[in-house]
Amino acid sequence: MPPCSTGELAYHQGRHEEAYGHLRQAVELDDNLSYTEPWAWMHPPRHALAALLLDQGHAQEAEQVYRDDLGLSGTVQRCAQHPNNVWALHGLVECLKRRGETDELPTLQTSLAAALAKADVPITSSCLCRTSAQQGCCH
DSSP, X not given: OOHHHHHHHHXXXXXXXXXXXXXXXXXXXXXXXXXXXXXXXXXXXXXXXXXXXXXXXXXXXXXXXXXXXXXXSSOSOGGGOOTTOHHHHHHHHHHHHHTTOOSSHHHHHHHHHHHHHHOSSOOSSSOTXXXXXXXXXXX
């Protein structure tokens, strides 16, 4: 089973630290793939990692994962970035709201609103694997 799937399964079995290990491995593997078009994974593994980190209150690490995914940190190669991705934008906005960020939040909320306007499903988290977020939305 791929590390991302293994990580999500371990998470939902209550083995959170093991899950994060699998998901971090999935991110590393994804980052080191040769460039492919279309993407080799159905959804970027960072989306699952950050969503499940946020689910357990690890908002600081989740925020960094979202920044990396969106290409805002400058540390991830271009082919592994997903600029303006609605899922990662939602997660980053949630992280910023949790820590009371006021400077960057308005710009990102505008980007998120534009992305949400194009979405064909309700977005309540960066990954549907985060079942605790399915009840409500944070935007």
